[in-house]
Amino acid sequence: MDPRGRIAVVTGAAGGIGGALVQALLDADAELVVATDLRESAIATGDRIVAAALDVGDEAATIALVDEVEMAHGPIDLWFANAGLAVGGGADAPDELWANQWRVNVMAHVYAARALLPGWIERGEGHLVTTASMAGILTSLGDGVYAATKHAAVGFAEWMAITHADQGIKVSCICPGAVDTAMLRGAVGDATKAAAIIGGGEVLSPEEAAARVIAAVIDDEFLIYTHPELKTFVERKAGDTGRWIRGMSRLWGRSQQLLD
Numbered sequence: 001m002d003p004r005g006r007i008a009v010v011t012g013a014a015g016g017i018g019g020a021l022v023q024a025l026l027d028a029d030a031e032l033v034v035a036t037d038l039r040e041s042a043i044a045t046g047d048r049i050v051a052a053a054l055d056v057g058d059e060a061a062t063i064a065l066v067d068e069v070e071m072a073h074g075p076i077d078l079w080f081a082n083a084g085l086a087v088g089g090g091a092d093a094p095d096e097l098w099a100n101q102w103r104v105n106v107m108a109h110v111y112a113a114r115a116l117l118p119g120w121i122e123r124g125e126g127h128l129v130t131t132a133s134m135a136g137i138l139t140s141l142g143d144g145v146y147a148a149t150k151h152a153a154v155g156f157a158e159w160m161a162i163t164h165a166d167q168g169i170k171v172s173c174i175c176p177g178a179v180d181t182a183m184l185r186g187a188v189g190d191a192t193k194a195a196a197i198i199g200g201g202e203v204l205s206p207e208e209a210a211a212r213v214i215a216a217v218i219d220d221e222f223l224i225y226t227h228p229e230l231k232t233f234v235e236r237k238a239g240d241t242g243r244w245i246r247g248m249s250r251l252w253g254r255s256q257q258l259l260d
């Protein structure tokens with residue numbers, strides 16, 4: 001959907017890719033962008049931006065935000081479920097850590113869809129743009145919780161796109177490679193080193209990534225790659241998954257040396 005003249009909501013918009021998406025939507029002439037985050041005070045303010053606190057893992061708060069925005073400004077046309085969490089961990093990570101990432105990386109997309117679908121189906125239009133990751137198609141070296149929850153996010157987006165297409169609902173799923181944000185720097189403090197460890201490709205600025213995303217949203221693309229060159233890995237994985245796993249395992253071994 002072209003954001004021109006439309007009302008969009010972005011979650012996790014206090015910085016990183018979410019903050020850049022807000023600006024890219026304004027550049028694309030959105031009428032209004034509701035920028036939400038846990039950290040409301042960190043959200044950039046400006047003309048055509050409304051800042052609001054939202055914990056995306058809280059369904060009641062999501063429903064309340066949708067109601068408030070629609071009462072005050074009119075129907076929400078696009079929803080960017082961008083907020084995400086990555087803290088590392090595997091099979092031995094505690095259940096609470098798994099549950100929290102499941103809530104933010106997956107259930108937040110379900111809660112948004114649940115809150116928006118009735119109005120969108122009635123109006124015959126609406127565009128849900130969820131953010132997964134290349135980790136949701138390939139994997140995330142060192143972070144099994146992130147890989148599993150992001151795969152689930154891709155699965156839900158695909159299912160939504162198939163099931164609601166004939167009701168006029170568009171769905172896109174963003175699968176970024178490495179983007180220079182607090183999340184990418186998180187583990188090792190350096191974006192390039194972190195990108196090498198996770199195999200995320202060339203490090204893009206949030207602004208470059210957001211510009212690619214909005215162009216793809218205008219074209220109603222389903223799977224949005226910020227790094228189209230990473231498609232080669234997707235094809236190799238699909239072509240011979242056993243070989244891909246052996247190759248990734250060698251890369252994981254080498255990435256351990258980068259951390260030393």
Ligand SMILES: NC(=O)c1ccc[n+]([C@@H]2O[C@H](COP(=O)([O-])OP(=O)(O)OC[C@H]3O[C@@H](n4cnc5c(N)ncnc54)[C@H](O)[C@@H]3O)[C@@H](O)[C@H]2O)c1
Pocket residue numbers: 011012013014015016017018036037038039054055056057082083084085086104131132133134135175176177178179180181182183184200
């Ligand atoms: N940066 C990358 O390289 C990269 C790669 C692939 C996917 N992604 C995905 O892109 C999205 C944006 O990530 P980013 O890199 O900008 O990260 P970031 O950490 O810079 O920003 C994430 C934002 O989400 C907010 N947030 C966290 N939990 C929340 C919650 N429960 N409710 C509301 N807001 C919450 C944080 O306050 C933060 O402002 C995430 O879904 C992430 O998984 C990022």
